Amino acid sequence: MPAHDVLIIGAGLAGQRAALAAAQGGADVAIVSKVHPVRSHSVAAAGGINAAINVADDWRSHAYDTVKGSDFLGDQDAIEIMCSQAPKEVMHLEHIGVTFHRNDSGELDLRAFGGASMKRTAYVADITGQAILHVLYEQLMKHHEQVTRYEEWFVTSLLQDENGCCCGVIARDVRSGQMDVLGAKNVILACGGAGQVYSPTTNALIVTGDGIAQAYRVGAPLMDMEMIQYHPTTLVENGLLITEGARGEGAVLLNSEGERFMEKYAPNKMELASRDVVSRAEQTEILEGRGVGARKDGIYLDITKVPRKRTLEALREIVNIGKDFAGVDITREPIMIRPGQHYIMGGVKTDVNGATSIEGLYAAGEVACVSVHGGNRLGANSLLDTLIFGRRAGEHAAARAAQMAMPQIPQARLGEDMAMIDAIIARPHTGRRVSEIKQELGETMNKYVAVYRDEEGLRTAHETVRRLKDESGSAYVDDRGTVFNQDVLGAIELGYMLDSAEAIVVSAIERKESRGAQFRTDFPERDDEQWLKHIDITTSADGAGGPQVSYSPVTITQWQPEERKY
Numbered sequence: 001m002p003a004h005d006v007l008i009i010g011a012g013l014a015g016q017r018a019a020l021a022a023a024q025g026g027a028d029v030a031i032v033s034k035v036h037p038v039r040s041h042s043v044a045a046a047g048g049i050n051a052a053i054n055v056a057d058d059w060r061s062h063a064y065d066t067v068k069g070s071d072f073l074g075d076q077d078a079i080e081i082m083c084s085q086a087p088k089e090v091m092h093l094e095h096i097g098v099t100f101h102r103n104d105s106g107e108l109d110l111r112a113f114g115g116a117s118m119k120r121t122a123y124v125a126d127i128t129g130q131a132i133l134h135v136l137y138e139q140l141m142k143h144h145e146q147v148t149r150y151e152e153w154f155v156t157s158l159l160q161d162e163n164g165c166c167c168g169v170i171a172r173d174v175r176s177g178q179m180d181v182l183g184a185k186n187v188i189l190a191c192g193g194a195g196q197v198y199s200p201t202t203n204a205l206i207v208t209g210d211g212i213a214q215a216y217r218v219g220a221p222l223m224d225m226e227m228i229q230y231h232p233t234t235l236v237e238n239g240l241l242i243t244e245g246a247r248g249e250g251a252v253l254l255n256s257e258g259e260r261f262m263e264k265y266a267p268n269k270m271e272l273a274s275r276d277v278v279s280r281a282e283q284t285e286i287l288e289g290r291g292v293g294a295r296k297d298g299i300y301l302d303i304t305k306v307p308r309k310r311t312l313e314a315l316r317e318i319v320n321i322g323k324d325f326a327g328v329d330i331t332r333e334p335i336m337i338r339p340g341q342h343y344i345m346g347g348v349k350t351d352v353n354g355a356t357s358i359e360g361l362y363a364a365g366e367v368a369c370v371s372v373h374g375g376n377r378l379g380a381n382s383l384l385d386t387l388i389f390g391r392r393a394g395e396h397a398a399a400r401a402a403q404m405a406m407p408q409i410p411q412a413r414l415g416e417d418m419a420m421i422d423a424i425i426a427r428p429h430t431g432r433r434v435s436e437i438k439q440e441l442g443e444t445m446n447k448y449v450a451v452y453r454d455e456e457g458l459r460t461a462h463e464t465v466r467r468l469k470d471e472s473g474s475a476y477v478d479d480r481g482t483v484f485n486q487d488v489l490g491a492i493e494l495g496y497m498l499d500s501a502e503a504i505v506v507s508a509i510e511r512k513e514s515r516g517a518q519f520r521t522d523f524p525e526r527d528d529e530q531w532l533k534h535i536d537i538t539t540s541a542d543g544a545g546g547p548q549v550s551y552s553p554v555t556i557t558q559w560q561p562e563e564r565k566y
């Protein structure tokens with residue numbers, strides 16, 4: 001059985017940054033990913049990463065914008081850390097080889113993004129995530145003597161020793177179907193978000209809430225789960241993302257009457273108000289009959305306002321997306337978009353070093369909730385979050401490992417997980433298909449747990465999720481083999497998605513106010529007196545009691561809650 005000082009689950013930006021930091025901290029590191037690392041969803045990140053680099057900017061301004069963007073639910077101690085350390089982190093990326101866009105004077109160029117009081121988004125055209133992820137991967141290869149890579153290995157469970165400390169995982173080599181125990185002094189979850197709980201979503205097929213559910217199942221609290229971000233510009237037909245960079249470069253939103261309707265909703269920031277505000281404005285226009293397209297369920301994003309040369313240079317990926325997926329040349333005509341599921345602000349509750357409530361278990365990146373995004377994340381703050389808190393988790397896990405011996409690693413779970421997989425494969429074809437249940441889940445969440453919510457819809461969603469949980473127990477797969485059996489992994493992922501969905505719905509029912517991405521039509525006001533607090537969701541070890549709700553306070557350092565206007 002292999003064992004490592006620091007075992008990282010996930011090789012997106014959070015996982016790779018954690019691995020680099022832990023290796024530099026002297027630890028023996030391993031990184032596990034169910035897909036090849038550079039296929040992690042981070043590779044799709046487009047628009048950029050925020051940092052107060054401009055001499056006229058100040059990290060406090062970035063922090064205030066983030067607090068305001070979060071609708072005052074973000075923890076300000078964590079936000080201060082993230083924003084004050086951002087310039088150094090971006091310069092570090094630049095020094096290890098990320099080719100950020102430069103301006104005519106040769107300095108790093110910055111583009112405008114939503115909710116920001118000045119231009120502070122560094123970028124590489126509209127492939128920023130890809131550029132950073134590939135450079136970090138090169139760094140891991142440079143540290144290959146210290147970093148073992150388990151590429152295309154799928155983690156099925158977290159292990160705990162007799163004291164309840166996390167001490168490794170059970171994983172399956174996707175290529176061969178072989179299962180193994182991977183022991184560790186510390187485990188860092190960097191498994192990304194849970195976008196596939198919704199359909200459509202901007203998130204890749206692999207973003208299925210694995211880490212969120214695995215932590216939840218060993219008793220770690222989840223926090224801010226009701227806060228689901230709908231991005232204002234996703235393609236009407238399939239939910240593909242058109243980066244906020246487009247609006248940052250000057251694109252505008254128009255309704256069926258040709259109006260720039262954001263004038264009504266956010267007269268100062270217009271299209272660059274925060275995402276929750278813009279998505280709600282669009283949804284309101286659609287609901288009031290001013291949508292565009294045959295079904296009137298879209299809004300026009302007019303990118304022709306941006307000079308064509310600039311679009312072809314700085315937004316070239318969405319030029320391709322427009323052509324390939326909507327048949328539209330965005331440099332010459334408007335494209336139809338609408339709000340679509342994009343990001344989960346909530347996740348596994350951690351402190352500012354990535355530590356969860358379980359000794360030896362850390363979490364960083366989209367899987368985690370520090371909480372720097374609170375009720376609504378600002379565009380280009382997620383890449384920053386993955387890197388800052390990935391690094392901090394890596395450093396802290398390496399330091400903890402240096403002071404301890406390898407724990408006793410229990411082996412029994414290996415047999416249990418092997419039996420669990422055999423049982424899925426052996427299911428008779430009498431129940432429903434995994435893919436059917438997943439589709440019903442996605443459509444249900446997108447209908448009832450979306451931009452606008454109310455008690456009745458949320459209760460319907462909860463009943464559906466519970467029924468789908470029951471049905472998933474007998475859901476069958478077609479592939480009975482061992483080599484690259486993605487089918488059986490899909491069945492396991494469905495379980496993770498259903499756990500994540502239930503936590504989202506229960507939290508959304510609980511929060512009886514409107515804040516950030518949670519807008520309750522039955523409680524349309526923000527209510528600081530009752531609800532300026534986080535909702536935490538836990539479950540008992542066997543999950544039998546279902547989700548349990550508790551609360552934790554919001555950390556306020558320098559910015560008192562005030563009315564939020566853009």
Ligand SMILES: Cc1cc2nc3c(=O)[nH]c(=O)nc-3n(C[C@H](O)[C@H](O)[C@H](O)COP(=O)(O)OP(=O)(O)OC[C@H]3O[C@@H](n4cnc5c(N)ncnc54)[C@H](O)[C@@H]3O)c2cc1C
Pocket residue numbers: 009010011012013014015032033034035037040041042043044045046047048049128129153154155156190191192193202203204206207210211241342343364365366367379380381382383384386
């Ligand atoms: C289309 C798109 C564009 C975006 N653009 C931007 C942007 O411009 N700026 C910005 O700040 N944010 C952006 N975001 C958000 C941001 O990209 C993500 O929040 C961030 O990249 C998440 O990184 P991560 O490291 O936490 O997880 P991911 O990159 O999702 O990586 C998760 C990793 O976990 C592994 N994994 C998961 N489950 C298992 C398992 N069971 N076993 C083994 N491995 C597992 C996966 O293989 C993968 O390696 C965008 C998101 C999308 C979807």
